[in-house]
Amino acid sequence: MPKTPVYSAFRCDGEYSKIRRAVPDVDVTAAGCLIWRYAKERLELLIIHRPHYDDWSWPKGKVDDGETIPETAIREVREEVGLHVTLGVPLAVTHYKVKHGTKEVYYWSAQVDPSTKPKADGDEVDKLRWVTPKEARQLLTNATDTEPLDALEKLWKDGDLATRSVIIVRHAKAKPRSSWSAAEGERPLAATGKRQALAVCRLLHAWMPKKVYSSPWVRCMQTVANFQKQSGTPIKTKTQITEAAHKRHPKRAARVIEQLFEKDYSVALCTHRPVLPTVLDVLRTHGNKHLAAQLPTEDPYLVPGEMLVMQISRRNNHRMISLEQIRPFGD
Numbered sequence: 007m008p009k010t011p012v013y014s015a016f017r018c019d020g021e022y023s024k025i026r027r028a029v030p031d032v033d034v035t036a037a038g039c040l041i042w043r044y045a046k047e048r049l050e051l052l053i054i055h056r057p058h059y060d061d062w063s064w065p066k067g068k069v070d071d072g073e074t075i076p077e078t079a080i081r082e083v084r085e086e087v088g089l090h091v092t093l094g095v096p097l098a099v100t101h102y103k104v105k106h107g108t109k110e111v112y113y114w115s116a117q118v119d120p121s122t123k124p125k126a127d128g129d130e131v132d133k134l135r136w137v138t139p140k141e142a143r144q145l146l147t148n149a150t151d152t153e154p155l156d157a158l159e160k161l162w163k164d165g166d167l168a169t170r171s172v173i174i175v176r177h178a179k180a181k182p183r184s185s186w187s188a189a190e191g192e193r194p195l196a197a198t199g200k201r202q203a204l205a206v207c208r209l210l211h212a213w214m215p216k217k218v219y220s221s222p223w224v225r226c227m228q229t230v231a232n233f234q235k236q237s238g239t240p241i242k243t244k245t246q247i248t249e250a251a252h253k254r255h256p257k258r259a260a261r262v263i264e265q266l267f268e269k270d271y272s273v274a275l276c277t278h279r280p281v282l283p284t285v286l287d288v289l290r291t292h293g294n295k296h297l298a299a300q301l302p303t304e305d306p307y308l309v310p311g312e313m314l315v316m317q318i319s320r321r322n323n324h325r326m327i328s329l330e331q332i333r334p335f336g337d
Contacts, residue, residue, distance in 0.1 A: 012026060012027055012028050012074075012332075012333050013025075013026045013074065013075055013330070013331070013332050013333070014026065014300070014330065014331045015096040015328065015329070015330045015331075016296065016297055016300045016328065016329050016330075017095065017096065017157075017327065017328045018293065018294050018296060018297050018325075018326060018327050018328065019160070019296075020296045021157070022096060022097070022098065022099075022157065022328070023300075024096075024099050024112075026075070030110075032101070032107070032108045032109060032110045033104070033106050033107030033108050033109065034068060034104055034106060034107065034108070034109040034110070035068070035069045035075065035109075035110055035111075035112075036066050036067055036068045036069065036078070036082075036109060036110070036111045036112070037066060037067070037069065037075045037076070037078040037079035037082065037111065037112040037113070037114075038064050038065050038066025038067065038079055038082055038083070038111060038112075038113055038114075039064065039065055039066075039079050039082075039083050039091060039093070039113065039114050039115070039116040040052075040064055040097060040113060040114070040115055040116065040154050040155065040158050041065065041083065041087070041089065041091060041116045041117075041118055041124070042115060042116070042117055042118070042158065042167070043117065043118050043119065043120045043122065043136070044120065045120040045136070048138060049138065049139060049162055050136040050137060050138060051136070051137055051138075051139060051142050051155075051158075052065070052087065052124055052134060052135070052136055053134065053135055053137055053142055053145060053146065054086060054087065054126065054131045054133070054134045055131065055132055055133035055134065055135075056130060056131060056132075057132045058130070059147075061147035061148065062145045062146055062147050063146065063147060063148060063151055064113065064151060064154070065082055065083045065086045065087050065131075066079070066082055066111055066113070067081075067082035067085070067086070067130075074205075074208075074209055074212075074332060074334050075112050076093055076114070076209060076212040076213075076330075076332065077208060077209060077211075077212060078112075079093060079112065079113075079114055079116075079212070080092075080093065080211065080212050083116065085127060085130075086126070086127050086130055086131045087124040087125065087126060087127070087131065087134060088124060088125040088127070089118060089122065089124050091116035091117075091118060092116065092171075092212065092213050092214045092272070093114040093115075093116060093171075093212050093213055094114055094115035094116055094117060094167070094168075094169050094317060095114065095115045095157075095161060095166070095167070095169055095317045095327050095328045096112070096113070096114050096328055096330060097113040097114060097115055097153075097154035097157040097158055098113050098153040098154040098156075098157050099111065099112050099113070100113070100150040100151070100153050100154070101150070102148070102150050111150075113154035115158055115161070115167060115169075117167075117168060139155060139158070139159050139162075142155060143155065161327070164322075165319065165321040165322055166319040166321065166322060166325065166327050168319070168320040168321060169317040169318055169319055169320060169327055170269070170270070170271060170272045170317070170318050170320060171213040171215060171272035171273070171274075171315060171316065171317060171318070172266045172267060172272070172273055172274075172275075172315075172316045172318055173210070173213060173215055173272075173273070173274035173275070173313055173314065173315050173316075174274075174275055174277070174282075174285055174289075174308075174313060174314040175206060175229060175230070175274060175275065175276040175277075175311070175312075175313045176276075176277070176278070176279060176282065176306075176307075176308040176309070176310055176311065176312055176313070177195075177199075177221075177225045177226040177228075177229040177276055177277070177278060177310065177311075178195050178198075178199035178200070178202035178203045178206065178225070178228070178229045178310050178311040179195065179196050179198045179199035179202060179310040179311065180193050180194065180195055180196060180199055180225040180310075181193055181194060181195070181196045181199075182196075190223070190249070190250070191222070191223040191224065191248065191250075192223075192224050193223075193224060193225055194224050194225060194228060195224075195225050195228045195229070199225070199228070199229075199310060199311070200228070201335075202229075202310060202311035202334070202335055203228055203229045203230075203231070203232055203311070204232055205311065205334035205335050206229055206230070206232075206233070206311050206313070206334055207230075207232035207233040207236060208334065209313070209332060209334040210230075210233045210237075210274060211233070211236075211237065213272055213274075213315060214237065214239075214272065215239060215271075215272040215273050215274040216239065216271040216272055216273065217239065217240055217241075217242060217269075217271070217273050217274075218230050218233065218234065218239055218240070218241045218242070218273070218274045218275070218276065219241075219242050219243075219244050219247075219262065219266070219273065219274070219275040219276070220241050220242070220243055220244070220247075220275070220276040220277075221243070221244065221245075221247045221248045221249075221276065221277050221278060221281075222243035222244075222245060222248065223248050223249070223278070226276045226277065226278065227241070227243075227276075229276050229311070230274070230276045244262050244275075246258040246259045246261070246262045247259050247262055247263075247275070247277040247278070247281050248278070248281075249278045249280050249281065252278075252280060252281045252284065253280070256284050259281055259284050259285075260284050260287065260288050262275075263275070263284065263285050263288040263289075264288055267292055267318060267324045268324075270320075279305075279306050279307065279308070282302075282306075282307040282308060283307070286301050286302065286303075286307065289301055289314070289316070289326075292316075292318075292324055292325070292326045293316075293326040293329065294326075297326055297328075297329045300329055300331075301314075301329070302331070308331075309333060311333070311334065311335065312331070312332065312333045312334075313331075313332055313333075313334075314329065314330070314331055314332075315329075315330040315331075315332060316328065316329055316330075
């Protein structure tokens, strides 16, 4: 199987398609968010003023070593404006020239409560404002910053800006079957898998699912245990998505996956490679032709610890707006 991308993202309108491999073809990579709220019966966006550049822009910053792009967006928002946001729909990737070559910036939408109080860090950011999209266009200094704004406005007009996440995780690398003589359900993660599980935990914080569903087999539970410990998010086991139960009754496993789309909050599910074909069959029914075509089609579908993140429209129920495939570690 060819190496899968470290990060890829697609939106249902076909206007956003991005594949990024372990060695990017740009000199500087950054990430940020268009933070939005619905206040006083209007859509408002948070823009920031950076004294070093004397410009108005969106919260963003460079990727740190060992950090995934979604993690960067979350961290930069926290550092620059003091907000702990969760990521919504991927909006755009902008490109422009900088002193050291070419820079690309990944942007997501991020909804906050109208009562949220951002605070400029006083160093990189000295002023911030809540503005309408029209006002933002008048204030933004760099022309490329209108690209994610265009995408956000279209999502708003289509009723698809407010979303929730459905996340599918393949469990991290387990000890080899050949070296394990106890019950298959008790086979734990290998040392590499434990490191992958830590990376999975960090990445899940970018979307903060309110509940995690998992196969009760040890290697799945260990993959999501760190996130449960750090976030307090409950884990609910589902025997239907173990390898053995799925082999006997794949339709029961499919029903568990289908129920993820019936929730009104963000959820994650951790399961096994042999269950993934059934998972993907269900996902295809919720995406349009463009998104369905981006889902993995070849075994092993996802490498250990890799995940799919889908944004589901809150207004247009069960409609998949975007699909991201993320491996939270390098090749």
